[in-house]
Amino acid sequence: MSNTCPFQFKCRVYHPAVTPEVELIIEELLPGGHGLMVRGYRPVINTLAKGLDIRLSHRVTKILRRYNGVMVTVEDGRSFVADAAIIAVPLGVLKANTIKFEPKLPDWKEAAIADLGVGIENKIVLHFEKLARDIEKMSDEEAANFAYMQLKKILPDASDPIHFLVSHWGTDINSLGSYSYDMVGKPHDLYEKLRVPVDNLFFAGEATSVDFPGSVHGAFATGAMAAEDCRMRVLERYGELDLFEPVMGEEVMSIPIQISRL
Numbered sequence: 001m002s003n004t005c006p007f008q009f010k011c012r013v014y015h016p017a018v019t020p021e022v023e024l025i026i027e028e029l030l031p032g033g034h035g036l037m038v039r040g041y042r043p044v045i046n047t048l049a050k051g052l053d054i055r056l057s058h059r060v061t062k063i064l065r066r067y068n069g070v071m072v073t074v075e076d077g078r079s080f081v082a083d084a085a086i087i088a089v090p091l092g093v094l095k096a097n098t099i100k101f102e103p104k105l106p107d108w109k110e111a112a113i114a115d116l117g118v119g120i121e122n123k124i125v126l127h128f129e130k131l132a133r134d135i136e137k138m139s140d141e142e143a144a145n146f147a148y149m150q151l152k153k154i155l156p157d158a159s160d161p162i163h164f165l166v167s168h169w170g171t172d173i174n175s176l177g178s179y180s181y182d183m184v185g186k187p188h189d190l191y192e193k194l195r196v197p198v199d200n201l202f203f204a205g206e207a208t209s210v211d212f213p214g215s216v217h218g219a220f221a222t223g224a225m226a227a228e229d230c231r232m233r234v235l236e237r238y239g240e241l242d243l244f245e246p247v248m249g250e251e252v253m254s255i256p257i258q259i260s261r262l
Contacts, residue, residue, distance in 0.1 A: 062100045065199055083234045084200040086226045091207035092118045092176025105198055112193035115186040116207055118177030120170040127163040140166040179214035180207035195222060200233060202226040
């Protein structure tokens with residue numbers, strides 16, 4: 001069964017000059033349980049990317065922050081200057097220190113990064129013409145064969161797949177993990193600490209979501225909040241905001257997507 005309905009997000013943001021906390025008033029998601037994206041996430045990504053200047057193959061290696069702006073350096077040595085930056089890389093990338101921060105992040109921020117765990121969950125997709133160990137260390141062909149042999153136990157008459165796809169989130173340099181999680185014996189406020197801005201650096205992603213860590217909607221919600229916080233900070237720099245009064249921004253986004261309920 002499939003149905004088309006909007007993904008809606010609504011939040012209220014208080015300016016960090018008054019309070020570092022971001023209060024999520026409403027986060028309305030699709031009704032029902034888990035589901036599969038019928039056409040994948042491409043429609044969502046394409047909608048969100050409309051009108052944006054997106055640079056592919058620009059892996060960041062260094063972020064230099066100053067009072068009046070930030071400088072972001074990529075692998076080929078090119079640098080980009082801006083008033084502020086939103087850091088939305090996966091937690092695994094932050095833990096691996098593949099991005100050098102100058103000056104380094106505060107101790108409380110580094111502790112939050114270190115104390116949150118990173119889980120790995122991979123998928124093996126087998127494409128059949130007719131339906132009838134450690135994945136991270138396997139080649140795509142070995143992983144597909146492993147999955148196929150398990151399937152043969154369930155469906156002895158299954159034909160050979162004509163194509164296969166395998167994810168390697170744990171070793172992919174752009175992710176280094178699939179999702180964040182609370183580790184035993186660690187503080188319960190790590191998600192909040194990871195989300196709190198550092199000067200003109202703002203943080204987003206599923207690992208900064210208090211209510212929905214490890215989820216796409218958690219990543220989306222924190223991205224929207226970080227963008228609003230960043231916008232307020234830039235406006236503040238040019239003297240258009242009163243620092244001593246809370247500034248509230250409210251936005252509703254609607255993205256049509258098609259969900260197949262499990």
